Amino acid sequence: MHDNTMQELETRRYFAAGLLEWYDRNKRDLPWRRTSDPYHIWVSEVMLQQTRVDTVIPYYFRFLEKFPDVEALAHAPEEEVLKAWEGLGYYSRARNLQSAVREVHERYGGTVPDRKEDFSSLKGVGPYTAGAVLSIAYNVPEPAVDGNVMRVLSRFFLIEDDIAKGPTRVKMEKLARELIPEGEAGSFNQALMELGATVCTPRSPHCLTCPVMERCRGRLEGRAEELPVKTKAKPPRIEARAVALIEGSGPHAGKLLIRRRPRQGLLANMWELPHIEIERPAGKAAAAQQGAEMEALGAGLAETDGVTVLPERWLMDAEHIFSHIRWELAVYRCRLDPRFEAAGLPPHYRWLDAGEMERYAFPNVFLRILAEVGIEQT
DNA sequence: AATGCGGGGAT
DNA sequence: ATCCCAGCATT
Incomplete structure (x- = not known):
């Protein structure tokens, strides 16, 4: 799996190039893809944690209308922020975002930091959000591994590790980092997630329309639908x-x-x-x-x-x-x-x-x- | 490593 | 009814 043979390196280049080309032609027109404002992209990524695109879109517009920039969110009463988040769930996301934005306002003069060590240290910014915002807003070559990405990678490279385990995410991040084409971090990370959201779906993946189906080990071995392996949560x-x-x-x-x-x-x-x-x-x-x-x-x-x-x-x-x-x-x-x-x-x-x-x-x-x-x- | 933390859409 | 979603913080 991790032997960097010529064959493996060639497969990785095929995968990345195929995804990029497909993304360029098939990406959805989403509100946060029409901006280059790092704060706006950050807001979208926090809202998208554990939450679907269609649910987020109206919240994204309303939130940025009320709090259009770092300054506005930093100075807003917490109650208003919570009200703007009402119905989205995981309300600590809103509280952490405001806390982090206040730190950006005070410590970085309102500019979202572009160094991983700085941005990652902010409240509510974990490995995924750091990679997503830094790569999309600043094209920093960091991986952004979410549930979609782990599903796509586990199928294409036939990785059978349990994605509910911590070390598996670390392993996926290492692989995803190595896959990023020079200068294409933002597009590549989004392409990976987009494929997972629209083609390489949890059940009944649309393999026949997949840009990298020819070398997908999961599909070739007839096991795409049984991947990724994930221990199931206990009932509430x-x-x-x-x-x-x-x-x-x-x-x-x-x-x-x-x-x-x-x-x-x-x-x-x-x-x-x-x-x-x-x-x-x-x-x-x-x-x-x-x-x-x-x-x-x-x-x-x-x-x-x-x-x-x-x-x-x-x-x-x-x-x-x-x-x-x-x-x-x-x-x-x-x-x-x-x-x-x-x-x-x-x-x-x-x-x-x-x-x-x-x-x-x-x-x-x-x-x-x-x-x-x-x-x-x- | 395990648990707490919302809500909804797809199948 | 089940899964799982552009996860993070705390313990």
């Missing part, structure tokens, strides 16, 4: 939760009670409807279960937040699947205890007016629930 754990939809009265009529999540951990700093984790035994009658859950919800919110509510009736169920947790939510309409209302709310609680949705960033699952009860952002 289930968490049952009871959610309180609390409508205000008097001065708070028409508003809903929301709370902010802790600054660390899952969905950090985002807003949500108050809820608690509950036991949900299987096989219990729905009515009895709902009664038990309403009682637990009242007691739970009193205990955890000191907020006293009176659950009245079941409203809807909702489900949300993270990569590691599966939330099964039951939403209950509640009244706030009038004696409590006079006492005042805990500091992380707010009354939400339907007209000020733009001030609070919610995880998608709560946006869906709010839409269901008639509160949507315009």
